Amino acid sequence: MRVLGIDPGLTRCGVGVVEGSIGRPLSLVDVGVVRTSTELHVAHRLRELEVGLEEWLDRTRPDAVAVERVFSRSAVSTVMGTAQASGVAMLVAARRGLPVALHTPSEVKAAVTGNGRADKAQVGAMVARLLRLDAVPKPADAADSLALAICHVWRGGASDRIAAALEKQVAARTRGVRP
Amino acid sequence: MRVLGIDPGLTRCGVGVVEGSIGRPLSLVDVGVVRTSTELHVAHRLRELEVGLEEWLDRTRPDAVAVERVFSRSAVSTVMGTAQASGVAMLVAARRGLPVALHTPSEVKAAVTGNGRADKAQVGAMVARLLRLDAVPKPADAADSLALAICHVWRGGASDRIAAALEKQVAARTRGVRP
Numbered sequence: 177m178r179v180l181g182i183d184p185g186l187t188r189c190g191v192g193v194v195e196g197s198i199g200r201p202l203s204l205v206d207v208g209v210v211r212t213s214t215e216l217h218v219a220h221r222l223r224e225l226e227v228g229l230e231e232w233l234d235r236t237r238p239d240a241v242a243v244e245r246v247f248s249r250s251a252v253s254t255v256m257g258t259a260q261a262s263g264v265a266m267l268v269a270a271r272r273g274l275p276v277a278l279h280t281p282s283e284v285k286a287a288v289t290g291n292g293r294a295d296k297a298q299v300g301a302m303v304a305r306l307l308r309l310d311a312v313p314k315p316a317d318a319a320d321s322l323a324l325a326i327c328h329v330w331r332g333g334a335s336d337r338i339a340a341a342l343e344k345q346v347a348a349r350t351r352g353v354r355p
Numbered sequence: 356m357r358v359l360g361i362d363p364g365l366t367r368c369g370v371g372v373v374e375g376s377i378g379r380p381l382s383l384v385d386v387g388v389v390r391t392s393t394e395l396h397v398a399h400r401l402r403e404l405e406v407g408l409e410e411w412l413d414r415t416r417p418d419a420v421a422v423e424r425v426f427s428r429s430a431v432s433t434v435m436g437t438a439q440a441s442g443v444a445m446l447v448a449a450r451r452g453l454p455v456a457l458h459t460p461s462e463v464k465a466a467v468t469g470n471g472r473a474d475k476a477q478v479g480a481m482v483a484r485l486l487r488l489d490a491v492p493k494p495a496d497a498a499d500s501l502a503l504a505i506c507h508v509w510r511g512g513a514s515d516r517i518a519a520a521l522e523k524q525v526a527a528r529t530r531g532v533r534p
Contacts, residue, residue: 219455222449223446223449226446264442264443266401270396270398270399270401276398
């Protein structure tokens with residue numbers, strides 16, 4: 177199974193694609209970030225993000241998409257932009273009929289390092305080891321997107337089947353309506 | 356000028372279209388809500404919302420779109436869904452090259468009633484009076500979307516010109532890339 181992990185953000189949106197299945201070695205397909213221009217209105221930044229994510233989906237053809245769950249508890253001023261970016265990420269995947277799963281940061285950390293409160297360095301180091309990379313992918317958003325994808329490979333089976341069933345249900349309603 | 360006001364939400368997204376210009380009477384084009392199914396995964400709800408908003412844009416052909424600005428200060432559990440819905444609303448408009456403006460709830464209340472802390476009933480009553488309607492549109496999300504559109508007609512000129520200039524700038528980057 178090939179999973180695209182998305183660490184949502186307006187300035188840097190981490191995107192990482194991993195191939196693997198439970199009990200088998202994982203491999204890196206590609207990793208990077210989609211950036212949008214800080215000088216643009218948020219509406220245009222969301223549009224740039226959509227175009228960037230569509231390119232990643234076209235090129236890497238994942239079977240499922242995993243997006244980091246955003247919480248409102250965060251007092252960070254960027255949380256609204258992050259939430260909007262996560263909305264665009266989910267929308268783009270749903271439009272293609274791909275299963276979409278949300279994983280919390282602590283679920284991802286626990287899956288990859290065994291510790292739900294691991295720090296960024298520990299997560300990065302485990303991602304590099306699991307994918308047999310020479311170095312931790314930079315920036316941190318890129319490494320986080322790979323951790324999300326790995327978490328989904330290991331946790332994703334059941335939630336994907338539920339999502340696929342729901343997708344069939346909604347497909348009838350939105351079929352043929354393409355923007 | 357014809358403005359589509361959007362009061363973002365996942366369960367009920369208010370949509371109201373107003374025609375008018377500064378110093379002239381306003382008129383109602385159409386008003387309603389786009390609803391999405393609470394039993395679906397948020398990714399599919401965002402897709403339903405996109406389809407619904409596309410239908411409104413196709414049918415009513417606004418010159419500009421005004422979206423209510425969402426704040427993270429709100430402790431309400433629905434704030435993430437509201438932020439994601441607002442992201443989809445802005446995206447859909449930006450993709451069409453329409454100017455998108457954000458107005459805060461207090462800007463909208465002040466524009467329509469003269470009081471930035473007016474309650475829902477006062478806003479609804481003024482919307483009905485300004486548009487010469489027999490009754491306040493229901494639900495409140497629908498009335499709020501009309502208030503947003505009216506606010507934008509009265510405040511929108513300058514911000515639309517800025518948005519249009521930025522849109523030209525970004526169009527070169529995203530041209531021809533359609534999902």
